[in-house]
């Protein structure tokens with residue numbers, strides 16, 4: 371069995387009248403790249419702040435590394451939540467030196483983390499001249515200083531251009547290869563889908579899905595799409611077997627796995643119905659994600 375290093379049990383945070391998160395049971399395995407996905411206001415930051423000890427739960431518990439949350443865990447935890455706090459008038463190196471000093475770390479560690487986030491050649495540049503992406507990377511460098519086992523990145527791709535997003539993805543994969551478990555939140559599935567091993571989907575404060583990316587993809591509905599000049603006959607023939615089939619854009623859409631295609635072709639051929647096109651189609655990740663999130667639209671978090 372895999373080692374779960376982050377766990378929340380019925381985690382609930384209430385702000386005045388509203389639960390920002392409600393009964394969230396998160397389980398993150400050691401070595402995972404866990405994508406926490408959800409639309410704006412879903413509760414991602416609130417959840418991650420609890421893991422970082424920045425918020426206290428209204429109800430429920432947080433466990434890190436198999437123990438109830440404790441301050442000592444901060445040594446094994448690197449976080450980038452909201453904008454990193456940086457001194458614009460100081461250089462990248464000096465910014466990290468401030469943190470390294472507070473943590474009692476050797477100066478050599480600063481160069482190592484600057485290397486890891488590829489900022490070594492601009493380490494003498496003032497941070498006020500940095501782009502957003504460079505600032506994000508410097509924030510991550512700071513989070514890496516204490517050799518964390520677990521890295522929590524809240525929307526690190528927010529506001530980055532496509533090249534910056536790709537660099538961030540590559541960096542996360544690199545951290546993972548070094549043995550760091552990474553939790554990364556985003557409101558855009560496509561930005562992290564290529565790299566995550568696990569997904570948690572949160573909507574209106576509820577964790578709506580949690581599992582491996584593979585399991586998530588398997589959730590996608592499969593359908594067979596076919597085209598024929600004898601649409602009406604084909605529909606009449608197939609509807610008794612597939613009551614949920616629909617006709618759309620001159621195609622028959624049949625909710626069925628790809629294995630059903632062979633028997634469909636046989637049945638149509640036996641009835642002299644000509645097929646001009648047949649294909650097996652699976653919902654893409656974005657469609658699945660939106661379906662989960664939208665099915666929650668009417669839900670009221672009280």
Ligand SMILES: Nc1ncnc2c1ncn2[C@@H]1O[C@H](COP(=O)(O)OP(=O)(O)OP(=O)(O)O)[C@@H](O)[C@H]1O
Nearest residue numbers: 385389390408409410411412413414415416417557
């Ligand atoms: N300090 C606060 N006081 C009152 N309500 C808050 C506070 N912080 C967050 N909320 C509310 O809790 C809910 C969840 O917010 P949260 O910031 O965790 O969402 P999010 O998924 O991180 O969103 P985003 O992608 O926009 O950052 C929202 O409805 C938000 O308005």
